[in-house]
Amino acid sequence: MDFTVETATAAVVESFKNTEDPRLRQVLESLTRHLHDFVRDIEPTMQEWEAAIDFLTAVGQKCDDTRQEFVLLSDVLGVSMLVETLNGAEHGTESTVLGPFHMTVSPRRELGDSIDLLSTGRPCVISGRVTSADGTPLPGVELDVWQCSEDGFYDVQQPDVQPPGNGRGLFRTDDEGRFWFRSVVPSHYPIPTDGPVGRLLEATGRHPFRPAHVHFIASADGHQPVTTHVFVAGSPYIESDAVFAVKRGLITDFTESHDTQDADRFGVTAPFTHATFDIVLATAPEATS
Known part of the structure; x- marks a missing residue:
């Protein structure tokens, strides 16, 4: 033929x-x-097709052990969020993108530990509970947490400024499904623009900013894991996230607390910032069959 x-x-x-x-x-x-x-x-003309091949080649060449440019490309085209949304659990916490900075293993930490190794700014406590869809508390859930600094950078972006593991922690919920840890309120920040994805955004007149957020991956036996964020209410770019990841149910108030009893319980001094974020895990399909 x-x-x-x-x-x-x-x-x-x-x-x-x-x-x-x-x-x-x-x-x-x-x-x-x-x-x-x-x-x-x-x-496309041959020149345009060659330019497309060159672009994808450059995306691959920009990837390394701490930078995933193909994930970034998937993010800004909305593909990551589309895949997440298609695969999201119907009865659990809404899922969002993994993002390009989940490139290192989070250090194991105890409940109440701080993931802020820089000790700058007002302390923030993030607490919550992980339950199944029927409301049953889930003990021993593994929570992988990572976030940028209050200046808008992840540890892998500033190896000369931030110690490895800053803004990261691997926790397990207690016997009542609760978790809590100390940190700082993260900043909004631009996704990396020094590569081909950044040039794509510039060429299309799009901004590169993400609203302030904290990443979570929650996983437990017999349940579907979820990759999600907690977004800081009122953050700039909450209405125009460069990677389309904001969902209304994930926006949470980070409020100033003057409660000295809570401060003592969490190991901080008042006033401090406090955010509550509960996570619901749907039962895994194989667990119901």
Whole structure:
């Protein structure tokens, strides 16, 4: 069969007919159809196609042990959030993007520890409870937490300023499903713009900023893990997150507390900032079958 504009898609789809894995075959066939439709719609010149290849090459070259430019590209195109939303648990806390800075292992910490190793700014306490969808408290849930500093940088972005593990912690909930830890209120910040994704944003007139937030991954046996954020209410860019990750149910007040009893309980001095964020984990499908 001659390879023409009209026959191209069928020819490539046919080439995958011996793929043993049915899911892989489905993915490749769908990818081919959509990609070919895109090319026929756009009709790129050879120079434009070469520029596209160069762009993707540059994205790959920008990746390293602490930087994931392909995740960043997926984020700014809304693909990360679309995948998260498609896979989100129906009866659990809403999921959001992993982001490009979950690149190092969070240090194990005890409940009540501080993840702020810089000891700057007013202390902030984040507390909450993890439950199942029916409200049952879940003890021993693993909580992976990470956030930027009050200046808007993650530890991997400032290795000469922040000690490794600053703003990160791996906790387990207590017997009543509760957790609490100390930190600082994170700042809004720009996603990295020194690479090809940054040039894409500049070319399209988009800002690179994310509203202030703290990342969480919660996981427990018999339940679906969730990757989520708690967003600081009133933060700049809460209405225009560069990676489309804000969901109304995840916006939380970070309020000033003068409660000396709470301050003593959390190991801080009043006044301090306090945020409460509860997490609900849906039962894993295999646990109900």
